[in-house]
Amino acid sequence: MMAGMTTIVRTISRLLFPFMVLFGVCVVLHGHLTPGGGFQGGVIIAASFVMLWLAYSLEQSPIEFKLFRTEVLEAIGGLTLATVGLIGLVMGVGKFFGHVLPLGILGNLLSGGDLPLLNIGVGVEVAASIVLVFYAMLRKTGWDEK
Amino acid sequence: MRRVVPFVAVLVVGAILIFTVINYLPPFGSFPQRKLGAFENQSIGQRILENGPRETGATDVVTSVVWDYRGYDTMGECTILFTAVCGVLMLFLATRGQE
Amino acid sequence: MSLNYVVAMLLIALGLYCLLLKRNLIKMVIGLGVMTDGIHLFLISMGYREGGIAAIISGSMLENTAGFASAAVDPIPQALVLTSIVINICIVALALSMAIWIYRHYGTLDPSEIRRLHE
Secondary structure, eight states, rough: OOOOOOHHHHHHHHHHHHHHHHHHHHHHHHTTTTSSSSHHHHHHHHHHHHHHHSSSSSSSSSOOOOOOHHHHHHHHHHHHHHHHHHHHTTTSSSTTTTOOOOOOOOOOOTOOOTTHHHHHHHHHHHOOOOOOOOHHHHHTOOBBBO | OOOOHHHHHHHHHHHHHHHHHHHHHHHOOSSSSSEEETSSSSOHHHHHHHHHHHHHHHHHHHHHHHIIHHHHHHHHHHHHHHHHHHHHHHHHHTTTTGG | OHHHHHHHHHHHHHHHHHHHHHHHHHHHHHHHHHHHHHHHHHHHHHOOOOTTTTTBOGGGSOOOHHHHTTHHHHHHHHHHHHHHHHHHHHHHHHHHHHHHHHHHSSSSSOTTTTSSOOO
């Protein structure tokens, strides 16, 4: 199956890639101040990697992809979520998702207790999941011959 | 002839749904004052809107509902996502070591 | 009689038509997605307040939380729909993977010709 697109598409996608990743990280980190959060920002980060795979083919993409590292990243994201919840139960607050960090002033970036940590964990997990699903489907139906 | 019966069933279900929605629901745009059975003017969304930013410290009320008031459901949903990705990888990449 | 509820019910009926009467597995999965979108639209429209603003405090409302609580829309159905969208992704991914696998074994995507287990 013929893979890859023309020169114009390849140049523009290589120029757009860092801005898309930056926008996704901004949506994840400001999850408690603006609409968005962990799930939405994770999908934006994954879409930037898939855009590079569709413009080039799987083998000639400028970003190197290792399967084992991405699987480990997905598992670390899920474990962060459960660990932050259990720390609230063990360390004296008493409930399962109890806040350990201070609440802070309304409207600052460092406010909200445990919420920014949970958003970062879920963002990493969702990005790794969507990238893995697209890699499995693209490789098995032959997107890597030129 | 075999395909007439499902087509008529879809038309009947659509007509019943549209008729119920026009006549038997509370009017559109009446958020806290609706009367469902015996309850009237008690809405948990109103209580979360009044006490949310003070108890949670986040200005986004929807994010505080997803992570703070209903955090257990979100953790279950992350488990579902992980299991589905495991299933897709098993269907496609399971014979990697045998080639 | 409002437009949101009627369009949501029309979307559910259209998705049901695609799910029952098409002879191709991929078209059935598309019908499932359309039906899910109709259900989400109905859930979000149940929590609307007349002349309300979004449920996010910003700018000049930081000191006036009592005025915010009497002018904002319901935040709970939006949280339910967030969870439901992620579960929809998982369902569609698994269904399409199984459709690719069936095509490789049987050579056809017609559900009335896939009757017995592959010998």
